Amino acid sequence: MRHGKTVNHLGRTSAHRKALMANMACSLIEHKRINTTLAKARELRKFIEPLITKSKKDETHSRRMVFSYLRSKEAVKELFGEVAAKVGDRPGGYTRIIKLGNRLGDAAEMCMIELVDFNTLYTANGKTEAAAAKKPRTRRAGKKKADAAVEAPQAEEQAAQVQEAPAAEEKPAKKAAAKKPAAKKEEKQDSEEK
Numbered sequence: 689m690r691h692g693k694t695v696n697h698l699g700r701t702s703a704h705r706k707a708l709m710a711n712m713a714c715s716l717i718e719h720k721r722i723n724t725t726l727a728k729a730r731e732l733r734k735f736i737e738p739l740i741t742k743s744k745k746d747e748t749h750s751r752r753m754v755f756s757y758l759r760s761k762e763a764v765k766e767l768f769g770e771v772a773a774k775v776g777d778r779p780g781g782y783t784r785i786i787k788l789g790n791r792l793g794d795a796a797e798m799c800m801i802e803l804v805d806f807n808t809l810y811t812a813n814g815k816t817e818a819a820a821a822k823k824p825r826t827r828r829a830g831k832k833k834a835d836a837a838v839e840a841p842q843a844e845e846q847a848a849q850v851q852e853a854p855a856a857e858e859k860p861a862k863k864a865a866a867k868k869p870a871a872k873k874e875e876k877q878d879s880e881e882k
Contacts, residue, residue: 696731709735714763716783717771721802723788729801733783740782743772774805784810 698705708728713736715722724732739757742750746768755764775782781804788798804810 696727698727698731710757710759713739714758714760716801716803717758717763717767720806721800723798723800725791726785726787726797726799729785729799732801733785737780737782739767740771740775741780743767744776746772771803775803778805 698708700708709732712722712724712728712732716732716736735757739754742754751764751768754767755761758764758767784802784804784807786800786802788800790796791798
């Protein structure tokens with residue numbers, strides 16, 4: 689029977705469990721999503737959701753209460769600043785748990801817990817941004833035909849220029865090409881002298 693068993697002890701003493709929850713909550717606030725086991729994620733959800741609710745009211749008392757749980761000034765600062773501003777209108781349910789399958793070593797159920805408002809793929813605004821960022825897909829065959837159509841007029845123009853130019857003009861072009869390596873040698877000598 690599991691009467692009155694509201695807390696999963698996670699096989700740890702109470703001090704170890706509180707430290708674990710504080711560290712995981714700080715990591716979640718900092719990185720916005722973390723991978724962990726399903727049991728720890730469910731306990732973390734119970735731990736952090738009341739803290740996020742307290743962060744909506746930016747008062748000294750609320751900050752002190754949250755700090756007593758998190759024990760990290762940076763996490764409290766980010767929670768009351770960036771996170772509270774984003775979840776201000778949400779009445780609860782600030783986290784989402786997504787199952788990832790079993791871990792290879794011990795077959796523990798793994799999951800990703802994330803802050804809901806920070807995932808742009810699932811939010812309504814994020815869907816429109818992601819759709820706008822996607823380029824329309826084109827078939828490769830169509831692209832090759834379009835490139836060939838552009839290259840064909842250019843090739844015809846070059847052929848017409850070659851036919852119009854007399855053979856005498858081609859010889860000086862070859863001599864100019866022969867002079868380029870000599871110019872490179874002079875540049876190397878100048879750079880060595882410096």
